[in-house]
Structures are given as C-alpha cells and as structure tokens.
Amino acid sequence: MKRSPALVPLLIVAAALVLALGPFVLPPFYVRVGQLMVYSAGLAVAWAILGGFAGYASFGHAAFIGVGAFAAGLVENQFSALAPGLLLALGLAVGGGACAVLSAAVAYPILRLRGTFFSIAMLGVCHVCAEVNNNVDFFQGSMGINFPPLAPASMDPADFFFWLYLAAGTIVMLIAWLIWRSRFGAGLLSIREDEDTARMLGVPTERYKRLAFVISAVLTGLLGVIYAHALGYITTDSVYRDDTNLNLIVFSLLGGMGTLFGPVIGAFLLVFITQVILGRLLDFHLFATGLLLVLLVLGAPGGVLGVVRGWRVRRRAATAPAE
C-alpha cells in the first residue's frame, strides 16, 4: 500500500486532466455517460470514506443527495437574480451546510449501531427525509423544484456539467486520499477491523466515526447539488432513490471494498455496463443488476481489486515455490 506519497495525487490529477479532454473527442452520448461515471465515482468515494474506510456501510446515503439538492434549490430560488457562478457557490454552501447539520445531528445516536443495524437505520433516515421532503409543502418535494440554468450560453450543458462533476470528483478523490494516508485514515481502518481493540489502542473511535460520517455526508450533498442542477428540475423521486442507496454499496463491492480506488473502478465499470452495454436492453436491467450482485457476493466478494490481488498472490506463490 505504501508507494511514494506524492505519486497518488499526481496520478489522480493527471487522470482527471486526461478525462477532461473527453468532451473534445467523444460524442455527446459518451460525455453524458462520462458525467454519470464521474458523478457516481465521486459518490462512491464519498460513501467509502465512511463505508469502506470505517466499515459503516450506509444504506441511506441518498438522503444527503436529496437534502443537499433540495436545500440548495429552495435557497437558490430566493436569490435567482445572482450570477450563475455565485448561485452555484451559494447552492453548494447551503446544500453542504444542510448535510453537515443533518449528519452531525444524526451521527451521535446512529453511529452507536453496528453492522447491518446501522445500514438499515440509515435506510430509515433516508426514507424519513424523503417522506418529510415529500409531504411538507414547504420543501416542494412532490411538486418538484426548478434549478436555474448554470452553463454559459456558449457551452453545451453536457460538457459544462461533465467538467463540473470532474472537478468535484477530483476534489473528493484528493480528500479521500488525504484521509487514507493520514492518522485519521489509519484510525478509521482500525475501526473497521475491530472497533473495541482500536479504542483500546487509543483511537478516539467516537470522534473519528462522527467526523467520517459528516465528511462523507457533506461531499455526497455537494455532488447532489450539482446533480440537481444537471437535471434542472427534480422531485423527491429524482434524488431519494433506493437504487442509488444500493448502487453506492455495489460500487465498492464491485471495485473492492475498503480500498481507495476500488469504488472508482466499481463506479466506472457499473455505469459503463448499465448505460452502454445494457442501455439498449429494454426491460432486462433489473434482472441484470440483481444477477451481478448475486455473482459478486458469491464469486468475488473482494471485488475487482480483490481478484487482482488474488492473482498476484498466486503468481508470487508460483514463482517462489521453494519457500
């Protein structure tokens, strides 16, 4: 896991720069698929800060997409006279802030739950948020809410949002990397492995879990704000989606749970499979997603990175049989 420390962020930025060329060479469809890939990867990494690093697999992170998006939309519509750039900044601040407040409030009680109890309680949190958002007229969840257009008139919104997602995704990735190699990250890892032992070794587990939860929620919320702008109009159903809740787990599972790059690989792969390969299938993709999930759990619980690691170990064993 330990390579030259500066290499990873350089790699991330370089990869982002290469991807940024996408809209110049790819047909618009692939730019939109790219949007979804980068957005999903960002969400997957944000999720993994809590779910992969600390082992608290949330089944309700769509709550933060929704809360971020609606908070931003409600406030932006009050200040629609602002310039688009300022409006986005305002939306991000409000959306991120709302998620920070919500997650901080929820964190203390809910992080006392472990394992699947935590997962399901988060699903409950997501549904409570969705229902409140939908049923309290003030939040306009069932009527839907408009988002002012952001893209400059000269730019195709598809390209614009691709770059916006890419910038956001890169930042999320860099934040995740910083956490991964920090003392905080090591602490989260030890929490995932054995929380009681971690605490005994002096890891401030409660504080770390809460911090990871809030960071994860805020990053998810920020991506949700951008997502809502890309759609232009959202109802509760657009953002509080149970398939998002599921996909966030599948991304990590597919790429490699608890790794830094696994969620990204998983998100890229799954979006590519569902949008490009299965996109032309009519009514088959629920089945395909389900099958993929079953095969993953039974056949490759370590995900793509797990399989790769398995190969390496076996090859090493084959080349050094004398030991």
Next chain:
Amino acid sequence: MSAAPILQVDGLSKSFRGLRAISEVSFAIEAGSITSIIGPNGAGKSTLFNLITGYLAPTAGDVRFRDRRITGMATNRIAELGVARAFQIARPFRDLSVFENVRIGALFGKAGSRDVEATTRRGMELAAIAHLADQPANTLTVGQLRHLEVARAIATRADLLLADEPCAGLNPTETAAMIEVLRRIRASGVTIVLVEHDMPSVMEVSDRLLVLDAGAMIADGPPHEVAGDPRVIAAYLGSPDD
C-alpha cells in the same frame, strides 16, 4: 523501587446483577516491575483488567494511574495516558499486515509527539516479529499473533502493559520466547502486569504475585513466599496430588 506507584487500585468492587465479581481489591504497582495476577478460573482476573482499562465501570472503588484518577474514563482516553493491554485471544486487525497493525498502535496510544516509523519498528523488534512485517495478520500462527498483540500494545509507547495470559496455549519453546520478550520490554522501562496460568513462567518472570480468589485478594508478595502460602495452595493450587 521506592518511587510513587504507577498504578494504584483502591477498594475496587464490581457486581453483576448482585453477584460480586470483584470485591474490595486494593493494591499498588511499582514502576518498572513485573507483577502477575493469578487465581483459579472465575476468580475475577479478566474482570479486574476490564475495570482498569475502562471496559467496565466499577461498582465502587478507584483506579489511579500515575496519581491520576482513571476510573470510568473512556478506554481510548486511558490508552492516551499510557496504559496498554494485550488480549488473551489475539484480536489483530485481520486484513492488515503485521507492520500496519503495529503502526496503528504507534499512530495512536500515548499522547505526545513520536516518530511513527521508528516506534513501529521498535515495537516489532521488541516483540521479535520484525521479520514478519509484511505478512497479513490473518496468516500468522497463534504464537505469532500473541507477539503481534504485545508489539502493538508496546508501540502505543505505554508505560504500563496489561497482558492477559500471553503464554496460554503456547508450547515450551514459544513460552520461553514470550518470557524473553516480556523481560526485554520491562528492561526498556515498561511496567508489566500479567494475568497468567502457566505457573513455571510466572515464577520465573515475576517480581511479585497477587492472588485472587472469588473476587477477593488473598495473597500478595514475592513469588516464593506466595507459593508457600497455605491459603493460596488451598484456593488455587488445589490438593497436592492435583
């Protein structure tokens, strides 16, 4: 060995639903010593450790570490003060390598500045597992896991190590190696409190024995004296032909 005690336990009691697991236990541990707590199964040794490390809150009594009251403090705060514990049933971070396991101890543990890499190396060397650094923890043998447990605890730069039966289930060679490790750790300035069953190793390594029976302390003194104490023989060593 006349400095202020590093650990002082005063009138410590713990009841589970009215059942007394520990009653009125008091003792003090000198800095730099190796003390063993012995007693028959169910005497309350592990409960005592759990009380000291903050896993359980006592019903009554006080625990002071370096003259600071740590009773009821969160486990991680106690660890930050410099108390570490090695479990009897090793609880490694299974998916991490030996190095990464020990590094967690070095990253956290006692408050204050440190050189993480050096501390990690030192912990592994003291526990004689430096050669296993890159192995995943889930490939180690039981004996190696015990060493890892101790290395990780030492890497916290603790001043007091509470080791729960480090020699249980080990063969004579492994036991000897473990005793050597404990000696080296003590030599590096760490105070050790052991819970141990293996009498020969206890007699060999300890400066002092504390004997618990049914939650109460029944003997305290140098190994040879205690071993001859009739109450201890009755309670713990059993009948002569055992």
Next chain:
Amino acid sequence: MRRRDVLRGVAAATAVFPAPAVRSAYAQTAKPLVIGGSVPLTGAAAETGLNVNNGYITAASYLNDVLGGVEIAGEKYRIELKLFDDASDPARATTLIQRQLDDGTNFFLGSFGSNIVLPTAAITERAKKPMVQTGGGADAIFTRGFKYVFGMFPRATRQFAPAAALFKSLKPAPQTYSVIYTNDAFSKTAGEGVRLACDAAGLKRIETYELPAKVTDVSSVLASVRSKTPDILVCVMHDQDSLLIARQMVATNTNVKLLFQGLGPQLASFREALGKYSEGLCCSTYWDEAVPYKDKFFGDAKKFAQYYRTKFTRPIAYHVAGAAACIETYVMAMQAAKSIKPEAVRDALAKADFETMYARIKFTPDGDGDALLLGGMIGQVQKGKLETIFPGEARTAEPVYPTPTWDKKA
C-alpha cells in the same frame, strides 16, 4: 422502487377528417422516419410506462403495416421507433436520449413522469428537436420558454376546470365538497386544481385530505368523511388507490351524494372489480374507445382499440391512446409542414389543430394542451357502462345526482 408516480392526464386531440386510409403498395421502398424516446418499463412508473410504450408501438405498426407507411411531401416513410427503458430514472433517461440524438434522431416521444420528461426535454430543446409527450404535466415543463416541447394535456393546475363546471350545473345544486389526493407531483397539483376550480365555482370545502403516495389504508379518512359528510367527494389519485378507497367506502358504508374519482372508473377492470357498486361513480375520462372523434388514419377510436387488441392482450387504457396520438400528431404536423425538418415540424406543431381518435389536438403557446380541447371529459358509470356526461356536446347520458347509497346498489 419508489412510489408509483402515475401521472394522469393525457389528452388527445382528434381531427375530424374522416379521410379513408390509403394503402400503399410501395411499403418496401419507403424511407425510414426515426422517432426516438425512452419509456419507464421498470421502476416506479413502469405500470403506466408500459401503456405509453404500447400506444407508441400500436400507432407505428398500424401506420407501417396496415397503411404501408405515411406520405409526407410526396415521399413514402416508414416509422421506425427507437424506444429504451429508462427505469424511471432521470439520469438514465438523459443518457439514453443523448445517445439517440448522437445517432441522428430528429423527433422524440416523451417518457412518463415530469421529473424524467423535463430533464430529457431540456436536452432535445437545446438540440432544437421536437418532443411530443404525454407523460409530463408539471407546470415547470411549460413555463421555461421551451419552444420544441409539446404536451398532450393541459398543465397540471389547469386540469380540473371541466369537473367544476359540471358540479355547478347539477340539480339540486351541491353545496359542499371534500377532496382527497395522494402525495405525488401530479395528484397534488391536481388536488390544488380541484380546490381552485371548486372554490371558484362557489362550493364550500369541508375538508382536504392528503394521503401518502402509496396508500394502504384509508379507514381513518373515511371515518372522518362519515362524521363530516360533504355532498361531493373528489378523489384525485391513481387507479389502484381509487379502487382501494371505493372498496373501503362500500365496506364501511361511507356514503356521499356523488363520488368523483379523477382516475379509476374509466377502466373496465376497475368497474369489474367493483361490480354493481361502480354505479354512479364519476371520473375524468380523457379518452375511452367510445369517444366520438374521427381519425384520418384509424377511422375512429373504436377501430384503434380493435387494432390494439390484435397486438396486445393488456387492457386498453387512455395512456395508450394518448401515446398513439403523439405519433399521429407528428405525422399530421409533418404532412402540414410538407417537410421532415425538425424546425418546420415544430412550427406545424405549434399551429396544430387536428382531430385524432384521441381528441382534438391544439397546443397553447407554451406547449401544453389546450385546456378546453385537451382538458378531458367527465364520465359516469350508468348501468355498468361509462357514459359521458360532460361537456354537453359529447354527452351520451344525463348526469345522475344524487347517486344511490351503497346498500341500495347491492
């Protein structure tokens, strides 16, 4: 997986050109005319999505296989549908639509659900390709200044005007009403529309009940209705929720003088499930196969329904006709424009005033359906049949008011 978001509201237009269909012998040589779009075949909106999908397919295959293609500006064209499942997911729908745009598709049909229709319409609008849709009624779609997006029914807040007009005309005049709606975008907007229209018509509102989007039990609402009984009870919600309410009303003997259910009684399956108890129930009927409109392709609504049944076993619903009318509207606009250039077709759509077996098609300058022509009619179940009681010109029977109590119907 979320609550079903069945939008109601499809309107249709019908033009009274009883021109007989002309079969062509040149079907093989016809050029392809690609019309794309996504439909929700799985996920929350799947149920209605399938009806929309079938409507599109029925119209296209009739025009191709029975009529041998359509003639536009002297050229023969075969309609080639490219439909994909968007799984009721707006993000997925946008990539699917983009893929079709990249592939050179010039004309689009709508998905189902405003939260999907609007993001996809924004893409086609920017590409200056028309979209004719029957699945998005939210006001937001029609207030953004889109020029290329046309809806087959009035925007949500304008849809209840005809019913209020009916209530006003009843003798003896009803004094009070209560409204129940479910909490999804369309029903809620429609509920708002009911309140606006009925209050304006001088009726006194006793109570407003909001149900969750997915209803499982209405005992408590009905208990309240029994203690504060209105003359008219208006329910705006999906078919299955209407059925649940009707069944529980019968079972608990909750009576009102008139039960108006926005959706439900227009379905044969609904009337069968309720049996004799469906007598006297009123509903909006955007379309059924008895509507008197003429159609230059199918002939009339009945013939459309007959043809539909040769292709599908699924019971016909008004969304099927609305969807089919989208394609007919396209073809007639192209014929009027004498062109298949998107801009020209858009201009012809904006000027549309065609009769189809669905309704008379006419759009407002904002692109939504004309509130009078596409606002729907009102039906009442009389002797097991659904009769049209409003507007006057389409009336097949006089309204019955007050309706008998449940125990009298048994």
Next chain:
Amino acid sequence: MSLVVQTLADGLVLGGIYALAAVGFSLIFGVLHVINLSHGILVLIGAYLALVTSQALGVDPLLTIPAVMAVLFGAGYAYQRLLIQRAVDRSPLGSMLLTFGVALMLQNIMIWVFSPDMKSITPSYAFASFSVAGITFDAVRVSALAASLVLLLCLALLLKFSPLGRVIRATAQQTLAAQLCGVNVKHVYALTFAVSAAFAGAAGIVIGVILPFSPADEALWTMNAFVVVVLGGVGSPAGALLGGLLLGIVNTLTAQYVGPSFPNVTMFLLLVLLLLVRPNGLLGNAFSASR
C-alpha cells in the same frame, strides 16, 4: 370518542396482517442472522400464486393458503441451500446484498410474467361489513385478520412443541452446541427459511385479498417487516404480533390525527428511534444477539 375507538380498531386489524407479513422475516433474522431483503418478494409470490390458482380453480383465495405455503416451503428450502448458505458465513452485509440481488431478479421476472400492473383479488365477501357497538368493520379485513392470527398461532405452536421447532430454537440460541449435538445446521437453516417463506406466502394471500398489489410493492413489505421486527423483537411470533399491532395502531393514529400522508414518516422515525433506544426490540431479543 368513537373516532378514537374506530381508529384503534382499524389499527389492530391492520396490525394483525402486518404481523403475519413480518413473522417469516423475523424468524430468519433470529435464526440465521440474515436480513432477508427478498422477503417482500416472497410475500408477493404468495399473492400472485393465490391470484392465479383461485382464478383457475374458482375457489376462495384464502383456501389456497395450504397449497401456496407448500410451494413456497419447497422454494424457500432450495433458495437457502443453493444460494444463501454460500454467503451466510461471510459478512452479514454479503448475505443481505445477496438477498437484495435475488429480489431484483425476481421482481424483474414478475414484471415479465404478470406485467407491472396493479392486481387485486376480489373474494365474494369483498364489500360486506358489520358493526359492533358503533364500530364498523369490513368483512375482508376481519377475515384477513382472523387468518393472520390463526397462522401466527400455528407457527407459535410449531416452534414451541414440534421437534422441528425445538431444533430451530436450539440452533438459534447455541449454533455451535447444536452442531456438537449432531444437529445438521445447514438443514435446520434451510428448514427455517422454508418455514419463513411459507408464512411469507400465506401473508401475501391475506394481503392480496385486502389490498391491490404490484411487483414494485416488494420493497414496501420488506420495510414493513423490518419495522415490525424492530418494534417487536427478533425471532418470535409473539414479538411479530406485538410489533405488527403497534405499527398498525401507530399508522392509523398518525393518519387520523397528524395527517393521512404521515404514517410513513412516523413509521420510519419509529424505526430509527427504536434501533437507537432498543436495538433488540421492545420484547428484547428472543434468540441470541446479532452483531
């Protein structure tokens, strides 16, 4: 006053049905420690099977219960042995996701076979009702409740007195000890799953009689079961009954006094709060704790 009583009565009727719909989920959770997210699908399979057979044979849907239970018993056994057993020893997350994958596949298959439409079963007594002391009950709901209570009682007796029940309880409490005593744990797991599936199917029939259903409803019934189990405690019919009745009453009370669109909010709030306050349910955990 009578409104309160009527609301409570409606809640209890609804609650009995919730209890039956949740008891299988509860049993699997208690014995296998698996959160079966395909539970709702099993419920729906029961409803669809009843629809098909009652129409084909022209019998009352409630009479199809034994046949449907038998089919689902077999299917449940195979499902556990062939799929879930392979994931059960890994992380709890793994087995949960496995069942989720199966739920998605089955939901898709249901859409193919039965279309995404709402279906409803209409028995002959669908519109009858009667009043007791001014409280109106509708006959379908009451007969559904009666069927639920009878089935719950049967399951309770089965667990308490039959040899199978004893083995299941023993395995739940002390898996290792049971294994040492010669219990074939895999077989017992599969039997438990089979029993759960059978009761889920029976619940589906009862639900089908009172409510319209469609393939997309599966998530609803899984969530309902989860809330019931959290309310009442894991693994016992009594817990499921308590949880179900509580949920039913909370639902109707919220609908009446807070607003008809709020039962879902209170239901999920209740779920989260209870997980926090009493992770083992109000009755405590009938079997051993789950990590």
